[in-house]
Amino acid sequence: xxxxxxxxxxxxIIREGNVLKVDSFIxxxxxxxxxxxxxxxxxxLFADKKINKIxxxxxxxxxxxxxxxxxxxxxxxxxxxxxxxxxxxxxFSTKIQSFTHSKIYDVIVSKKFLSPxxxxxxxxxxxxxxxxxxxxxxxxxxxxxxxxxxxIAIEKGFQQGGKIIREKGYxxxxxxxxxxxxxxxxxxxxx
Numbered sequence: 001x002x003x004x005x006x007x008x009x010x011x012x013i014i015r016e017g018n019v020l021k022v023d024s025f026i027x028x029x030x031x032x033x034x035x036x037x038x039x040x041x042x043x044x045l046f047a048d049k050k051i052n053k054i055x056x057x058x059x060x061x062x063x064x065x066x067x068x069x070x071x072x073x074x075x076x077x078x079x080x081x082x083x084x085x086x087x088x089x090x091x092f093s094t095k096i097q098s099f100t101h102s103k104i105y106d107v108i109v110s111k112k113f114l115s116p117x118x119x120x121x122x123x124x125x126x127x128x129x130x131x132x133x134x135x136x137x138x139x140x141x142x143x144x145x146x147x148x149x150x151x152i153a154i155e156k157g158f159q160q161g162g163k164i165i166r167e168k169g170y171x172x173x174x175x176x177x178x179x180x181x182x183x184x185x186x187x188x189x190x191x
Contacts, residue, residue, distance in 0.1 A: 001037075001038065001041055001175040001176060003034070003037055004034070004037075004038065004153065004154075004175045004176045005176045005190050007025060007031075007034060008020070008022060008154065008176060008178075008188060009188060011024050011025055012188065013186065014181045014182065014183045014186050014187075014188060015183055016183045018128075018156065018158075018159070018181060020126075020154065020156070020178065020181060020188075022125075022154065026060070026064070026125055026153060026154075027060035027063075027125050030063045030064075032067065035063065035064050035067040035068075036067055036071075038064065038067070038068075038153060038175055039064075039067045039068040039070070039071035039072075040071060041175060042068055042071070042121070042123070042151040042173060042175075043068075043071045043072060045149075045151070045173045046121060046148065046149045046151070046171070046173070049119065049121070049148040049149055049171075050119045050148065051072055051074060051119050051120070051121045051148050051149075052074050052117075052118055052119050053074055053075055053076070053077055053113075053114075053118050053119070053120050053121070053145075054068050054069040054072065054074060054075070054076040054077070054120070054121050054122075054123055055076075055077050055078070055079065055109075055114075055120045055121070055122050055123070055136055055139075055140065056076065056077075056078050056079070056122065056123050056124055056136075057078060057079045057081070057096070057107060057124060057132055057135075057136060058078050058079065058080055058081055059081075060124075060125045060126070061078065061123060061124040061125050062076075062078050064123055064124075064125055064153060065078065065123040065124075068121070068123050068151065072121070075113075077109060077113045077114065079107045079108065079109045079135075079136060079139060080107065080108050080109070081096075081105040081106075081107055090110065090111045090112070091108040091109060091110050091111060092108065092109050092110075092111060092114060092139045092142045092143055093106060093107065093108045093109075093139075094106075094107050094135045094138045094139055094142070095107070095135065096131050096132050096134075096135035096136075097129075097131045098131070098132070107135055107136075107139070109139050109143075111143070114139065114140065114142075114143035114145050115143060115144070115145060116143065116144035116145060117145070118140075118143065118145035118146070119145070119146050119148045120140050120145055120146065120147050120148060121148055121149050121150070121151060122136050122137070122140070122147060122149070122150045122151070123150075123151045123152075124136075124150075124151075124152055124153070125152075125153045125154065126152070126153065126154050126155075126156070127152040127154070127155040127156065127159075127161045127162055127165070127172075127174060128156045128159045128161050129159055129160060129161045130160065130161030130162070130164040130165055131161075133150060133152075133161065133165055134164070134165075137150075137168075137170070147170060148171075149170065149171040149172070149173065150165060150170050150171065150172045150173070151173050151174075151175075152172065152173070152174040152175070153174075153175055153176065154174070154175070154176045154177075154178065155172075155174035155176070155177045155178065156178050157177040157178055157179050157191050158178070158179060158180060162174065162177070176190060177190060177191040178190060178191075179191045
């Protein structure tokens with residue numbers, strides 16, 4: 001998606017260790033107009049799918065997923081990275097290793113919000129090594145629900161996540177696929 005690629009080139013900051021900071025428009029401060037255009041593109045790409053829920057993981061995916069849910073006119077569910085006192089014990093759970101935080105999370109979704117009747121579109125901001133998506137697909141499959149597709153804002157194409165997810169047979173639609181990044185001169189190449 002050229003609009004997203006152009007915005008990454010303009011406002012993205014590349015750091016050592018293959019870190020792409022997009023916090024000024026995606027995952028700290030959010031550009032809702034940009035999210036709306038991204039949502040329209042995913043609506044077009046998944047137009048033939050029977051989607052009745054959007055699933056994401058806290059926290060950075062929630063803003064994008066909410067706008068996508070509005071475009072599809074369905075609810076959004078987000079997987080929680082920690083159990084709170086207001087959750088009961090009737091949950092689906094999995095473990096996910098975060099590339100960004102170098103940490104393993106116990107991720108949960110209440111069984112009230114995922115069921116075998118659900119047709120899920122998974123939405124997230126980044127795809128690097130694929131651990132978050134594998135965890136989310138595990139939650140969906142635990143519920144007996146169907147993953148209709150996966151929408152990613154920015155995929156790091158030089159890492160294995162996209163390849164792993166596509167080899168599992170999921171329809172993965174990344175709006176910007178980064179082929180390479182150079183922190184020394186802040187240059188980025190898209191696939």
